[in-house]
Amino acid sequence: PPATKIKIMSVGKHIEERVKVQGWIHRLRLQKGLAFIILRDGTGYIQCVLSGDLANAYQTLTLTIESTLSIYGTIRKLPEGKFAPGGVELAVDYYELVGLAPSGKESFTNKIQEGTDPSILMDQRHLTLRGETLSAVMKVRAALLAAIRRVYIEESVTEVTPPCMVQTQVEGGSTLFKMDYYGEEAFLTQSSQLYLETCLPALGDVYCIQESFRAEKSHTRRHLSEYTHIEAELAFVTFDDLLSHIERVITKTVQYVLEDPTAGPLVKQLNPGFVAPQLPFKRMQYIEALDWLNENGIPNEEGEKFKFGDDIAEAAERKMTDTIGVPILLTRFPVEIKSFYMKKCVDDPRVTESVDVLMPTVGEITGGSMRIEDTQELLEGFKREGIDPKSYYWFVDQRIYGTCPHGGYGLGTERILAWLCNRFTVRDCSLYPRFTGRCKP
Numbered sequence: 334p335p336a337t338k339i340k341i342m343s344v345g346k347h348i349e350e351r352v353k354v355q356g357w358i359h360r361l362r363l364q365k366g367l368a369f370i371i372l373r374d375g376t377g378y379i380q381c382v383l384s385g386d387l388a389n390a391y392q393t394l395t396l397t398i399e400s401t402l403s404i405y406g407t408i409r410k411l412p413e414g415k416f417a418p419g420g421v422e423l424a425v426d427y428y429e430l431v432g433l434a435p436s437g438k439e440s441f442t443n444k445i446q447e448g449t450d451p452s453i454l455m456d457q458r459h460l461t462l463r464g465e466t467l468s469a470v471m472k473v474r475a476a477l478l479a480a481i482r483r484v485y486i487e488e489s490v491t492e493v494t495p496p497c498m499v500q501t502q503v504e505g506g507s508t509l510f511k512m513d514y515y516g517e518e519a520f521l522t523q524s525s526q527l528y529l530e531t532c533l534p535a536l537g538d539v540y541c542i543q544e545s546f547r548a549e550k551s552h553t554r555r556h557l558s559e560y561t562h563i564e565a566e567l568a569f570v571t572f573d574d575l576l577s578h579i580e581r582v583i584t585k586t587v588q589y590v591l592e593d594p595t596a597g598p599l600v601k602q603l604n605p606g607f608v609a610p611q612l613p614f615k616r617m618q619y620i621e622a623l624d625w626l627n628e629n630g631i632p633n634e635e636g637e638k639f640k641f642g643d644d645i646a647e648a649a650e651r652k653m654t655d656t657i658g659v660p661i662l663l664t665r666f667p668v669e670i671k672s673f674y675m676k677k678c679v680d681d682p683r684v685t686e687s688v689d690v691l692m693p694t695v696g697e698i699t700g701g702s703m704r705i706e707d708t709q710e711l712l713e714g715f716k717r718e719g720i721d722p723k724s725y726y727w728f729v730d731q732r733i734y735g736t737c738p739h740g741g742y743g744l745g746t747e748r749i750l751a752w753l754c755n756r757f758t759v760r761d762c763s764l765y766p767r768f769t770g771r772c773k774p
């Protein structure tokens with residue numbers, strides 16, 4: 334009988350039908366008169382059972398992990414008590430070998446054995462990606478990006494694509510990647526924020542999903558040299574509007590991921606204890622965080638008590654967030670430790686209308702603020718940071734030609750994923766992670 338070509342994710346719709354599936358041998362078990370193959374096609378896994386002559390054939394006996402096959406057979410629902418992915422198996426009547434992967438020393442399993450030096454595993458990223466965990470995180474990642482786009486559509490925020498090659502900095506000169514642009518100095522973008530701000534008068538509220546680049550000298554579990562930055566900018570909002578927008582976007586996005594038929598079960602598998610965030614998030618001011626840290630005996634970078642103006646570094650921030658155990662909107666950071674463009678609080682000009690979203694296990698996943706809307710004040714900000722405003726004329730014009738109160742934020746995709754999928758490091762949430770000393774494959 335003819336066979337319908339299907340993807341493994343849809344096997345449930347083809348019970349008792351003859352189908353053709355194509356994919357890679359994920360697992361293999363050969364025994365006398367029977368061969369069990371777990372086939373993987375990127376949409377799922379299916380157990381394929383070969384029996385009789387098919388199982389005993391020389392070709393079957395010499396199959397290897399990661400070889401590719403076109404398999405034909407009938408999909409059978411498994412009786413109660415028998416387990417295989419999807420609760421079905423494929424009773425194989427015929428197959429074609431498409432590509433035979435090496436056996437012995439060069440075998441796939443040998444190349445990525447557990448316990449192998451992590452840097453060798455990173456060299457073999459193209460192979461380790463095929464593993465169940467990493468591929469699951471990448472599936473969740475795809476669902477997350479789709480979900481947040483859906484949320485922005487619902488919120489009437491328009492997607493734009495700003496440039497990656499730029500001549501301005503956003504988050505400090507020390508982490509800029511410099512490049513030679515036809516003889517001129519240029520940088521890889523640290524953030525698309527400034528470009529998003531210029532779009533407000535043309536397009537209204539805007540967002541982008543764009544790579545950002547940071548020459549981070551520090552080797553931490555949450556810093557990459559290149560990461561996927563989800564940024565949004567909103568016109569005519571107050572600081573409170575911005576905070577409630579941020580918590581709503583995060584909560585809805587997570588909800589959509591959990592509802593997704595592919596990604597939802599994967600999150601449960603990767604992170605069984607995951608608790609979806611509830612609105613509203615806990616709000617905490619920088620000053621209150623200092624008190625909390627001091628009361629709980631967590632010291633600053635110098636090993637001393639926290640004082641106003643201190644940066645709350647990664648370790649302290651994570652300890653606090655893990656102990657509190659719920660998402661936190663940490664607000665009102667001092668001017669000196671924040672960026673040149675941040676608006677000062679009217680009731681206390683030492684601090685800014687700024688916010689970091691902190692999640693248990695990861696810490697900061699989002700940074701945002703209201704922006705200075707007054708030209709003179711912005712120019713003072715440039716001066717404080719030692720930035721020559723010349724290259725920023727287009728950004729300053731946003732204030733000159735019809736200024737408005739506005740604010741925005743950036744979310745680190747890999748950090749949200751590390752939180753959602755319970756990964757120790759953001760490196761496990763990036764397809765081909767870039768960090769100090771690693772720019773391949």
Ligand code: 4AD
Nearest residue numbers: 524526547556557560564698699700741742743745
């Ligand atoms: O806090 P950051 O530096 O803020 C900005 O870039 C703003 N201009 C964004 C904006 O307002 N439009 O970065 C924003 C987020 C962080 O909260 C973090 O999640 C992520 O980007 N991030 C990184 N993720 C991975 N590796 C790095 N080196 C990161 N640096 C920041």
Ligand code: MG
Nearest residue numbers: 689697699700
């Ligand atoms: Mg930040």
